[in-house]
Amino acid sequence: MDTTSAKSIARSSSGISSSHHRAAEVWVPGWDAVFGPPRLSEAERQALALLLRSRRVMVGEAVFRRGQSATHLVAVVDGAVGLGVAGEGPAFHLERNIHGPAWLDISSAWLGGGHGQDARVLLAATVLELPVDGLRQLLGRFPDLRERMMQAMARAVQNLTGTTHDLMAKDAQKRLASWLLTQRSPSSGADVALKERKREVAAQLAITPETLSRLLRQLMSAGLIEVKGYTIRLLNLGALQTMAHD
């Protein structure tokens, strides 16, 4: 069976393009992407830059731990971080996989409690931390920024609601189908290039790697997809959508 290019995944973390804002490194490129378009105003970016701290975290390290007091909002600019619950030693029950740029934990800091999960780096990542105390001040001065934060949290709620719906109402096959459809980038057409190992894909779908393998085989036999290592070509989008749709 074809399992070539298994390690091609790791390559994407090799080079960090040197910022073209050489003078002041305070603003991290990609931070904009966390908030999404439209771009933040210059004043907002400057104010944020004074607050936030950027950090480079290597594979296997923890960004934060479960129960650890959450004083900062945390985002991933670059790389990938897994959210889950750590077991004994290196064991780690992965639940969600955050690829930068995206928020990693936008909620815990507001409640003054601890982080609800462990966060472990899967692909060397650039992590931003924004102290909630300072952010509070900014939200008073910048209505636009306030709106962005509300929207970011709202999106988090909607995503999680969708996830729970999928877990409650869909079987593994349907979850896989809809996951494949969401992974399809508008640029690459019908090709999905996996950015993580299959066992991590499986974890996010709440199935075992064995089941994922079997399901992919089933979809292949049915002529809906074509699997070549870490590239999956979607051959019949209509059928996949029908399958995914509840």
Place this chain on the structure above:
Amino acid sequence: MDTTSAKSIARSSSGISSSHHRAAEVWVPGWDAVFGPPRLSEAERQALALLLRSRRVMVGEAVFRRGQSATHLVAVVDGAVGLGVAGEGPAFHLERNIHGPAWLDISSAWLGGGHGQDARVLLAATVLELPVDGLRQLLGRFPDLRERMMQAMARAVQNLTGTTHDLMAKDAQKRLASWLLTQRSPSSGADVALKERKREVAAQLAITPETLSRLLRQLMSAGLIEVKGYTIRLLNLGALQTMAHD
């Protein structure tokens, strides 16, 4: 088998205590509870009262429908509303059950899209709707209110994160055990009085009513609980906690 007092559930929706603020009915009692303690300031309450609209919705009616444009944040003051996906006719796949006072949909309006789910009234409910446009203005004037909203959304995120964790990592028995423990009100000691039908409890736990029945019987046989109609007495909190804990 004992299935007495089956309809005692419906009784709690009979009387709405007339407000003791007879002069101005603008402020709805229970609205405070949606935000939780500490109480809102008088200025905040007055400003909110100008914006929000209270509505009484009867059993079976829809509070909002999936896809319907979301211009308001929605909360339940009183009664119970089910969140899920409506099927053909009266069919309704229940996913989450909101008992007032609590937020029903705090996220959709911020994104300007539609509601993600259908909301159907299970127990005659008082529903509050707060236009997001007006709320935006208030958030500029009232830092405390802003903080409350952030915390409310953060709590929503944490709850949903907990739910997905449970669905991914726990089996039905564990989910039931932890649900029973959360339902235990501090006042009533070890007694849990079900506020909904067992089939709705089952839906929230993502199991069938048959399975719930069997699981309750198992826990009863094991001497952990005692089931009398719609009252469940928790006989061994320690064992239940051990069972619920991952």
Place this chain on the structure above:
DNA sequence: CGAACCCTTGATACGCTTCAACAAGAGTGG
């Protein structure tokens, strides 16, 4: 080369659902 991973495949086990039947109120109308 062997060791450590990752994925795949097969056999088996188990949890939960589905389907069907039944018992126990609650409401309805004669």
Place this chain on the structure above:
DNA sequence: CCACTCTTGTTGAAGCGTATCAAGGGTTCG
């Protein structure tokens, strides 16, 4: 008042979906 129906919960039998366990092959790395 009783017969009737509707609803809810319970119980049993059978079946499906997914996990678990075990084995084997491919690739990378020391």
